[in-house]
Amino acid sequence: MKITDIQFGMLRVPLKTPFKTALRTVSQVEDIVVMMHTDTGHVGYGEAPATAVITGDTHGSIVDAIRHYISPRLIGQEVADLNRLTGLIQGSMEKNSSAKAAVEIALYDLWGQLYNAPLYQLLGGGDPVITTDITISVDYIDKMVADSINAVERGFESLKIKVGKDIGVDIERVKAIYAAVEGRALLRLDANQGWTAKQAVYALQTLEDAGIKLELVEQPVKARDLAGMRYVTERVHTPVMADESVFGPMEVIELIRLRAADIINIKLMKTGGISNAVKIADIAAMHGVECMIGCMLETSISVAAAVHVAVAKADVITKVDLDGPSLSQFNPVDGGVLFNESEISVTDAPGLGIREIRGLEPVSE
Numbered sequence: 202m203k204i205t206d207i208q209f210g211m212l213r214v215p216l217k218t219p220f221k222t223a224l225r226t227v228s229q230v231e232d233i234v235v236m237m238h239t240d241t242g243h244v245g246y247g248e249a250p251a252t253a254v255i256t257g258d259t260h261g262s263i264v265d266a267i268r269h270y271i272s273p274r275l276i277g278q279e280v281a282d283l284n285r286l287t288g289l290i291q292g293s294m295e296k297n298s299s300a301k302a303a304v305e306i307a308l309y310d311l312w313g314q315l316y317n318a319p320l321y322q323l324l325g326g327g328d329p330v331i332t333t334d335i336t337i338s339v340d341y342i343d344k345m346v347a348d349s350i351n352a353v354e355r356g357f358e359s360l361k362i363k364v365g366k367d368i369g370v371d372i373e374r375v376k377a378i379y380a381a382v383e384g385r386a387l388l389r390l391d392a393n394q395g396w397t398a399k400q401a402v403y404a405l406q407t408l409e410d411a412g413i414k415l416e417l418v419e420q421p422v423k424a425r426d427l428a429g430m431r432y433v434t435e436r437v438h439t440p441v442m443a444d445e446s447v448f449g450p451m452e453v454i455e456l457i458r459l460r461a462a463d464i465i466n467i468k469l470m471k472t473g474g475i476s477n478a479v480k481i482a483d484i485a486a487m488h489g490v491e492c493m494i495g496c497m498l499e500t501s502i503s504v505a506a507a508v509h510v511a512v513a514k515a516d517v518i519t520k521v522d523l524d525g526p527s528l529s530q531f532n533p534v535d536g537g538v539l540f541n542e543s544e545i546s547v548t549d550a551p552g553l554g555i556r557e558i559r560g561l562e563p564v565s566e
């Protein structure tokens with residue numbers, strides 16, 4: 202099975218409610234879809250969102266990186282040479298992690314199709330069902346409480362509460378949500394870099410002193426502030442998770458060496474795809490560090506790839522934040538992974554199992 206062409210589409214899916222974090226507000230998923238064609242007629246699918254505020258990727262940069270740097274290295278290559286090809290993708294240029302991720306996901310999809318096996322089995326197998334949390338956007342307190350109750354009624358047992366705006370209001374947000382859902386859902390906080398280290402310690406100690414038990418706090422301080430991450434980790438009982446601070450395996454090694462966080466959030470759009478995600482999971486497992494697998498605003502194309510990784514690496518990926526499809530108004534994918542609110546299951550279809558993507562728009566030349 203040889204790669205013959207890589208084509209693009211634009212996929213737009215409105216969200217059920219605007220997605221609001223300390224970094225941005227978005228009302229629809231707007232992602233580049235990659236279709237990797239082969240001489241056997243098989244097609245592999247991948248996807249990349251333009252999360253410029255986190256990865257630096259834009260729609261234009263994703264298409265340009267794939268078209269001019271990644272694709273020329275892959276055309277004519279055998280899918281069976283997976284490890285060599287992921288090396289070519291990762292070595293094609295600096296950064297551009299979302300572009301690399303989209304291409305790697307399509308390549309792994311084909312690799313599964315080549316061996317007629319679902320991707321998770323080729324990655325090591327595992328229990329085919331996982332459970333995700335759902336994100337509660339940062340907003341007025343009443344709205345966040347209503348959204349949290351609604352999520353619990355939909356069956357979500359873990360809520361990822363976005364904070365990182367005003368420290369005083371953030372504390373009130375968490376107190377109000379905790380009071381509304383106590384005993385029915387665990388709370389994870391994600392400040393998306395919005396606090397200083399001292400603010401984070403103040404907020405978390407205030408919540409701890411009030412008897413509020415949090416599952417974890419994600420990226421309390423600026424991505425590059427590893428000293429700040431460590432400062433917070435050393436001073437609070439709540440486990441601290443690194444998200445924007447870690448993209449690839451080298452950053453994970455440094456974070457673990459510095460003991461700057463307790464948990465690592467692996468996202469394919471930061472790692473540049475599946476090969477580095479697996480490496481990070483293995484490094485973390487060797488050090489006894491737990492991981493979450495997360496997503497950006499992605500549909501069930503690239504989230505499916507993350508699900509397969511989560512299933513195969515469940516020994517170390519103990520937490521799941523793959524709620525892109527649950528936040529979206531509809532699923533544009535036919536086939537693939539099954540998303541049923543908090544419950545996600547892989548099927549035994551080869552690769553990612555995607556049969557068709559509806560509503561793809563052309564990407565301009």
Ligand SMILES: C[C@H](N)C(=O)N[C@H](CCC(=O)O)C(=O)O
Nearest residue numbers: 252336495496497498522524525
């Ligand atoms: C969608 C997911 N639950 C999530 O919250 N991801 C964010 C970043 C996503 C974005 O801004 O597109 C995160 O974990 O920081």
Ligand SMILES: [Mg+2]
Nearest residue numbers: 391419420444
């Ligand atoms: Mg995060």
